Amino acid sequence: MIPFGVIYADFKRLWGGALVLIILIACAIAFSMVVNLQERALREGSARAADRFDLVIGAAGSETQLVLSTVFLQPSLLPLLDGKVLSELQHNPLVEWAAPLAFGDSYMGMPVIGTDDHLIADRLSTSDKVFQSDHDAIVGGASGLAIGDKIIPIHGQIGAEGAHQHNEASYTVTKVLPLSHDAWDKAILVPIKSVWDLHHVVHKEGDTHDEQFGAISAIIVKPKSIAGAYQLRTQYRGGESQAVFPGEVLVRLYGTLGDARQILSWVATGTQFLVVVAILMVVVIHLEQRKRQLGALRAFGAPQRGVISLVWCGLMLIMTIGMALGVLIGYLATLWISANITTRYGMALPVEIKQQDLLMIAIMWGVLAVILLVPALLTYRYSPAQALRG
Numbered sequence: 001m002i003p004f005g006v007i008y009a010d011f012k013r014l015w016g017g018a019l020v021l022i023i024l025i026a027c028a029i030a031f032s033m034v035v036n037l038q039e040r041a042l043r044e045g046s047a048r049a050a051d052r053f054d055l056v057i058g059a060a061g062s063e064t065q066l067v068l069s070t071v072f073l074q075p076s077l078l079p080l081l082d083g084k085v086l087s088e089l090q091h092n093p094l095v096e097w098a099a100p101l102a103f104g105d106s107y108m109g110m111p112v113i114g115t116d117d118h119l120i121a122d123r124l125s126t127s128d129k130v131f132q133s134d135h136d137a138i139v140g141g142a143s144g145l146a147i148g149d150k151i152i153p154i155h156g157q158i159g160a161e162g163a164h165q166h167n168e169a170s171y172t173v174t175k176v177l178p179l180s181h182d183a184w185d186k187a188i189l190v191p192i193k194s195v196w197d198l199h200h201v202v203h204k205e206g207d208t209h210d211e212q213f214g215a216i217s218a219i220i221v222k223p224k225s226i227a228g229a230y231q232l233r234t235q236y237r238g239g240e241s242q243a244v245f246p247g248e249v250l251v252r253l254y255g256t257l258g259d260a261r262q263i264l265s266w267v268a269t270g271t272q273f274l275v276v277v278a279i280l281m282v283v284v285i286h287l288e289q290r291k292r293q294l295g296a297l298r299a300f301g302a303p304q305r306g307v308i309s310l311v312w313c314g315l316m317l318i319m320t321i322g323m324a325l326g327v328l329i330g331y332l333a334t335l336w337i338s339a340n341i342t343t344r345y346g347m348a349l350p351v352e353i354k355q356q357d358l359l360m361i362a363i364m365w366g367v368l369a370v371i372l373l374v375p376a377l378l379t380y381r382y383s384p385a386q387a388l389r390g
Contacts, residue, residue: 018318021279025322026329028275029361033330034337036357041338041349043254046072049182049347050246052123055221055229057085057236057243066242067249070101070218072345073111073183078103083213085241089221094228097122100216102195105153110143112153112171112188114195119220123177130175134194137171141178142185142346149173151188153198169198181348192216276371283315283375308377315372323365327353 050071058066059079068074089098099122102114117130120138124130130138139145151171171190179185196214221243223229229245236243331353338349 021283021315021318022322022325024275024278025319026326028271029323029326029364030330030333031271032360033327033357034333036360037330037334037351037353038337038349040354041334041351042341045338045347045349046250046253047247048350050250052180052182052184053220053246054223055232055243056218056246057081057089057221057232057241058218060238060240060242063242063244063249064253066218066244067246069103070220071183071246072347073113073187074345075103075106075111078217080215080217081219081241083215085236086213086216086219089219089232092232094223094225094232096222096224098222099220100192100213101218101220102192102214103217105155105195105198107151107153107188110140110186110188112137112151112190112195114192114216115189116192118222120177120189122222123180131191132174134191134197135171136174136191138175138177138189139173140185140187140346141176141180143176143188145173145176145188147173147176153188153190169194183346186346276368280371280375283372311375312372315375316369319368319372320365323361323368327361 050067053071056066056070058070059081061079065076066078069076069078083100086098086100089095092098097118099115099119101119103111105112120130121127130136137151145151149172151173152165153169153171154165171188171194177185192214221229221232223232233243233245331351334351338351342348
């Protein structure tokens with residue numbers, strides 16, 4: 001039978017040492033939890049955001065920047081793509097639809113993106129015309145805007161060099177899109193023709209295959225088939241254009257992220273090793289303070305097994321409290337970090353403690369249980385005679 005009354009009395013009398021042990025364990029576990037949970041949340045959140053985009057085509061340049069700008073709407077000066085590429089894609093038999101994107105303007109810190117009906121119609125699963133006029137604006141569910149609100153865009157970002165308001169332009173919100181839990185929830189979508197007009201981009205439209213369009217930042221392509229997607233990527237990869245599968249680019253980013261995670265994991269492992277050393281030092285000091293008590297228990301006939309169990313159970317209770325507290329702190333810290341990333345970038349990050357996380361905690365608990373047997377076994381060397389003389 002575990003003497004919880006004695007253990008509680010020891011905690012109350014030696015609360016300082018117990019508190020130090022709990023804090024050390026909690027910090028080590030919390031650090032490991034944040035590294036694991038946050039890295040997985042970033043992977044899953046970014047993968048979900050990229051699922052909406054089958055193929056992205058842009059001007060030759062950085063594939064990573066193209067994906068960050070189109071999928072995650074990170075402000076960047078992308079090289080412009082000739083509008084003839086859009087015309088070719090819209091008449092390509094491999095393409096279900098191709099939607100242009102024109103970046104550069106913003107409103108209240110949110111990107112104003114020029115596009116056409118295809119992208120929004122696909123999102124809403126409708127074939128109806130989306131933009132009724134060149135002054136319509138369709139906004140994301142997290143934009144804070146409502147139907148009827150007026151929008152006067154700013155060229156660039158507020159505070160950036162060269163930023164200025166387009167006083168000659170005005171849009172009216174006509175629709176609010178449902179939440180998709182990604183960066184596009186704060187996007188403001190407007191007819192690309194109005195963006196071309198606003199920036200004095202020369203363009204013309206017609207019914208022939210020779211129609212031309214103004215320069216664009218990128219094109220979102222919905223292929224008719226998987227095979228068609230690979231053919232399109234091959235066709236537009238090289239020369240003045242590049243075609244990428246966002247998922248493939250993210251895999252490479254995950255590789256970099258994985259390297260960073262590995263480094264952090266090594267740091268976490270080193271931290272845990274140092275914490276174990278510190279714990280053993282504190283345990284030794286803690287047990288030295290209890291030398292007289294443990295010696296007295298032996299003098300009054302307490303069996304060897306009972307004394308060892310008393311010490312080991314007390315230490316394991318401290319470890320268990322520290323680990324549980326560490327899991328809670330790590331989980332809450334990851335939620336806080338993810339919420340800040342979501343607020344800043346609009347990308348929802350799923351934070352979830354999974355079976356492998358619990359298995360890792362269980363293994364650490366088992367390792368500590370074995371390690372703490374050592375100081376518990378050493379307590380039997382305390383002399384009953386010395387305890388009685390004290």
